[in-house]
Amino acid sequence: MEGREFLFKLSNSMGVSGYEHNLNSLLEEYFKGYVDEISYGKLGDFIGIKKGRGSLKIMIAAHLDEVGLMVTEIDDRGFVHFRVINGIDPKTLPAQEVIIHGKKEVYGVIGAKPPHILTSEDLKKAIDVDDMLIDTGLEKDKLIEIVSPGDVITIKRDATNLLGDFITGKAFDDRAGVCAMFECAKILKDCEHYPDVYFVATVMEEVGHKGARTVTNVINPDIGIAIDVTSADKYASDDILVECGKNIKIAVGPNIHPELVEKLIETAQEQDIPYKIVAEPGRTGTDAWDIQVSGEGVATLLVSIPIKYMHTSVEVLNYTDIEKVGKLIASFILSLKDWSDIYA
Known part of the structure; x- marks a missing residue:
């Protein structure tokens, strides 16, 4: 063990x-x-x-x-923009929980436009990182005290036993x-x-x-x-x-x-x-x-x-x-x- x-x-x-x-x-x-x-x-x-x-x-x-993500900007609405640090398929990111490793750990979720408001043209496109945002629930003035451009981001996931000797994480x-x-x-x-x-x-x-x-x-x-x-x-x-x-x-x-x-x-x-x-x-x-x-x-x-x-x-x-x-x-x-x- x-x-x-x-x-x-x-x-x-x-x-x-x-x-x-x-x-x-x-x-x-x-x-x-x-x-x-x-x-x-x-x-x-x-x-x-x-x-x-x-x-x-x-x-x-x-x-x-x-592999992971990196903060690039915090916009006026308090949303966190980010880029990929090599090797992540953007299709796997929407609806993921994340941890921003700033001055302290900040939890958030990766959001994207819901299907209800997508146009027919949007539905034909692969989602891009530029179309995703991290929502932490904090306003910009509070968030910039603990999160800055350059802070790294990881997916919030704990390793778990599957059946037999299989493990996921x-x-x-x-x-x-x-x-x-x-x-x-x-x-x-x-x-x-x-x-x-x-x-x-x-x-x-x-x-x-x-x-x-x-x-x-x-x-x-x-x-x-x-x-x-x-x-x-x-x-x-x-x-x-x-x-x-x-x-x-x-x-x-x-x-x-x-x-x-x-x-x-x-x-x-x-x-x-x-x-x-x-x-x-x-x-x-x-x-x-x-x-x-x-x-x-x-x-x-x-x-x-x-x-x-x-x-x-x-x-x-x-x-x-x-x-x-x-x-x-x-x-x-x-x-x-x-x-x-x-x-x-």
Whole structure:
């Protein structure tokens, strides 16, 4: 239950891109018993280090930030205008409850024109963020005392258990990956391993992978393993290969080190971990892309957790997939002593 509890707390917390520091104390609380030291990158990336017996350095990275909104204006009627901080479909926003993180938390709702007053032309158009407003119930003179342009906004949503091992909530992209790192750390706690392991919760992935790029230069790992989520909405496309609760994704392609991924697949087979190999012929859209070309270059892997309804406030996953990813990466680390284990 410890890992699930951690995911619930992460999901229910605010950590929009650039504001991930709000989660630092929570990360320290859960990782401190499993790592030898904790530090932070200059942009705010969390780094937990577990020492090994050898010289190999492995960095595991999952991004901590979530998509969100930002206040742009408070009009004379007291309504809050806003913009999207990358990656939210405007169609999912009307009628959502939100929290504006100003000088104090302010609750509001996203309103839009009701259908009764829409013209026939309006009904044919997709709703735009510019047509939406946040109503807090406060007049402008009261609201501007606690809310300003630049304040971030999150959807008000608490994570909830569904049937079986399924959970729904916001920000599972990619706090599910952070929990997979935690599951890996739990396995490694009492194990003897050769590589030094760096558990890194990166910042600002959703706005350009900024944390991964800089922190990799600082750590200079031999191997980088990015953990992210991947679409599992099979009802939406026959091209989607993974399903929640059934398998995890192992990426192959130019962003991925060929010998390492072969070793990772062998490990999955040895541990009876169900997986799908998914071809990524170009950019993977994850921290793996930036990790690979940092410094003098890093041998990189990408493992992904299936998720439905990505970048909404009702993302759905199966917690057993998080445990599978944690077990796979821990087993992979335990199988390595030095580069000869890969290039044997």
